[in-house]
Amino acid sequence: MADIARLAGVSTITVSRAFKKPDLVTEGLRKRILSHAEKLGYVPNRVASALAGAPSMNVVVLIPSMTNMVFVEMLAGIHDVLYPRGYQMLIGVTRYSPLEEERLLQTYLEFLPDGLLLTGVDHLPSTWNRLENLRQPTVHMMESTDRPGCYCVGFSQFDGGYAMARHLLDRGYRRIGFVAAQLDPRTLARADGYRQALRDADLYDPRRELLMPEPSSISMGANLLDQLLAQAPDCDAIFFCNDDLAQGALFQCQRRKIDVPKQLAIAGFNDLPASAWTSPSLTTIATPRYQVGCQSANLLLTLLEGEQPSMPTHDLGFSLMTREST
């Protein structure tokens, strides 16, 4: 910067302004400065910039897992919004553990992020406490909370679970099972939605429920289908808490020659790309995870600009995709 300043016959602060606050520098002078910078192959030093008090252009993003497409697509949404604005994501993986989340937060604050994007609202009390005392704004993704002063972007997992159970009831199924794995707060909210819908219809039976804390996957889906049918052979429909499990179950039904949906209906959650293409195609709830990413990032940008967002909580909804499997 000093070199550029010397060549252009100005002080370094003017060079700084030519880059960061162009309207404070006369048009012609600015062009001269930029051309000298170009000639010298100047690479700005964001580290020095951040130390001197400018925004670090870092945003911490914490997600539970990097192999779950749902979070990856959310990440893609965040990236697509933040990157054009010059922000950099610092991605942390909590492995579904609030404790790990607390540690990651501690670590990533060392990078002087300008803002935070956290998945869910299930944080440790100490994490909440720290977030409240932070000067950086935080947006919570995928779920919402009543806590005052919280910014959230997501949809109601409970309502999603309820809607799918309701759909199965509407289709005439009466002995509806529920299967879940990776029991994170969002999965449990869907389970609650399912239970409420069945209770409202006076058809809830806990023996048709199978909850497995281990991670979900296609093979786990096949596995859990067998388990549930063993423990509750009279099921006429099964609602899986996500599409991975549901797809695994569909494939297993093909192997076991169980006719879907005639003998057994199968439903999922999330609408992964393959779900529209399986045979039979999978009835599921399409969730706006990419949009959650985009909107969360946009909300954070609003906060970073010091503006007051129109609403603290954005409910992006979901849609029921009725397909052949039910």
Next chain:
Amino acid sequence: MADIARLAGVSTITVSRAFKKPDLVTEGLRKRILSHAEKLGYVPNRVASALAGAPSMNVVVLIPSMTNMVFVEMLAGIHDVLYPRGYQMLIGVTRYSPLEEERLLQTYLEFLPDGLLLTGVDHLPSTWNRLENLRQPTVHMMESTDRPGCYCVGFSQFDGGYAMARHLLDRGYRRIGFVAAQLDPRTLARADGYRQALRDADLYDPRRELLMPEPSSISMGANLLDQLLAQAPDCDAIFFCNDDLAQGALFQCQRRKIDVPKQLAIAGFNDLPASAWTSPSLTTIATPRYQVGCQSANLLLTLLEGEQPSMPTHDLGFSLMTREST
């Protein structure tokens, strides 16, 4: 840091050393310093640290796409190695464009990364040039090159393509088609492998080839199956350049009541989780993308420690997964 120093009755540099170079500080003193730091809720400032000359603990990672599971799993491998060592990934998405890659590189160098992880070896001449003059080490992932002084971790895409075509020939197929989308350098290398294998068997026919520059997806796979069968109805096997396309084709065959593999064999590439579970299960090449991520990160760490790695290029190989679809 000054506060801690005051309380502990030492100078700031001693505090710095207590954290960063523990063996230079007497055991008791170090403990006292750390306990004061704890009490004060001290959060180290990595930005200042980096400006003062310490490593920034940032590593730039450039991948072509964030919605392609192959790169995401590679990313997961990188993360799993770098995170425990205190490094932070700065992730950039090139959208398969070397020009965009050059721009990202320019931008991310502003963060003073300690090292770089790039996907592939298909960079602009100016990018190569810049990489050579960088003091930071670079590792190239997923492909390798003869360029001297380059560190690469991956496997031979050409050999993978050749091996799959060879497998189909060994199974007795004679009119073997090839379908590809998203024609990045790795895809084209697989295509070359396929061609070579068929030429070696004197069975190559360009009319059985379908190359589509648009992104690949399950629905694109269904689509391209139809297209190829329209232009070359006599195919007895089709090799798809990745599992997304192959799965889409499998689903389409189910819809069109084409018997796989009796009427038509289908093969893919990558071995995505679902590929073992479709009906029929998909013959494919299992690629070590998670391991590529891990090993690339490990190689970079070796370089960051100033050590000479045992080999500049690591070929992690691949394995043919023979399943029902062929």
Next chain:
DNA sequence: GCTAGTTATGTTAGCGATAACAGTTTGTTG
């Protein structure tokens, strides 16, 4: 032609840490 009000540029002093060298203490040896 002069003042007040703007706009454009410059000066000074850090941001929070570490490198390089300097000084002090401790331990060992003949």
Next chain:
DNA sequence: CAACAAACTGTTATCGCTAACATAACTAGC
């Protein structure tokens, strides 16, 4: 027990940039 090396701690300067305030150069109005 002096003499010197090794181990520990301190002093000073600096990394590259920007905030805050100071100053200079314009502009408009009377």
